[in-house]
Amino acid sequence: MEAVLFFGAAIGALGGAIGVVALRNPFYSVLALIVHLFSLAVLFLLLTAAFVAAAQVVVYAGAVVVLYVFVVAYVGGGGESAWEPIPGQRFLAPLLGIALFVELSVAVLSSALLALGTDGPDVEAGFGDPAAIGTLLLEKFLLPFEASSILLLLAAVGAVVLAGRNREEGASSEHSAKRSEEAPSSL
Amino acid sequence: MTIEWFIVLSALLFCTGAVGILVRRSPMVILLCLELMLNAGNLALVAFSRMVGNQEGQVFAIVVMVIAACEVVIGLGLIVALFRRKLPLNVDDLRELRG
Numbered sequence: 001m002e003a004v005l006f007f008g009a010a011i012g013a014l015g016g017a018i019g020v021v022a023l024r025n026p027f028y029s030v031l032a033l034i035v036h037l038f039s040l041a042v043l044f045l046l047l048t049a050a051f052v053a054a055a056q057v058v059v060y061a062g063a064v065v066v067l068y069v070f071v072v073a074y075v076g077g078g079g080e081s082a083w084e085p086i087p088g089q090r091f092l093a094p095l096l097g098i099a100l101f102v103e104l105s106v107a108v109l110s111s112a113l114l115a116l117g118t119d120g121p122d123v124e125a126g127f128g129d130p131a132a133i134g135t136l137l138l139e140k141f142l143l144p145f146e147a148s149s150i151l152l153l154l155a156a157v158g159a160v161v162l163a164g165r166n167r168e169e170g171a172s173s174e175h176s177a178k179r180s181e182e183a184p185s186s187l
Numbered sequence: 188m189t190i191e192w193f194i195v196l197s198a199l200l201f202c203t204g205a206v207g208i209l210v211r212r213s214p215m216v217i218l219l220c221l222e223l224m225l226n227a228g229n230l231a232l233v234a235f236s237r238m239v240g241n242q243e244g245q246v247f248a249i250v251v252m253v254i255a256a257c258e259v260v261i262g263l264g265l266i267v268a269l270f271r272r273k274l275p276l277n278v279d280d281l282r283e284l285r286g
Binding site for chain 1: 188189190193195196198199200201202203207209210211213215216218219220223226230234236237238239243245246249250252253254256257259260261264265266267268270271276
């Protein structure tokens, strides 16, 4: 049963990842990312990380993917040009990826971590549930928790600054707004 | 399933994301591939935390999620800013900063 779940979720995660890379239309790439994220949540559940799986679904599928869909709809798909600044990039990149995978696999399989070949130790029922993670976050990792909240605030402010009206545009629109206000009074 | 399987799957996902970043030109898809790489890192963190029987790796994974959310917000803000200035949404055309 566990093996069936693992291989199903692994195929979903890998298929979603390949879909993100290979699909031409960015909108379909985002849809493939959703498949990838849900499969990954199943994998987290298999690793008894219930809270991380829930956060994965809520944060990614709930917020990040919606943001992507909005921006793709706003900006539009747009085809990619066939022009390559580095000749043969399309063939070299997958070769590099395969080399990276081989290197990582060799590093994992030849490591001295004997526990890699096991299912991990038996854990009590509360392992990885929201209560346990919350206790860890608010006791042992309080400072990183606060730092990440400040980081989120900074990112929100930065996004408003970046994507908000730029200054010239803002000035001209203010100008036109003033003009439209003045127009009725002059009549 | 042994932990090894999860780690190898995580390596595979990471490499897929890396290839995507090298091959694709659209900044949006490059951001998506970055997500793939961060998620692969998350899977490895959670798998190792299960291997050790310690929940601290899961806290790291949650912090990585926060970083990913920040990265998405800033990246999409940049893309919207590029679009508003009518710049091409293609990383090969945006090369003024190249040395």
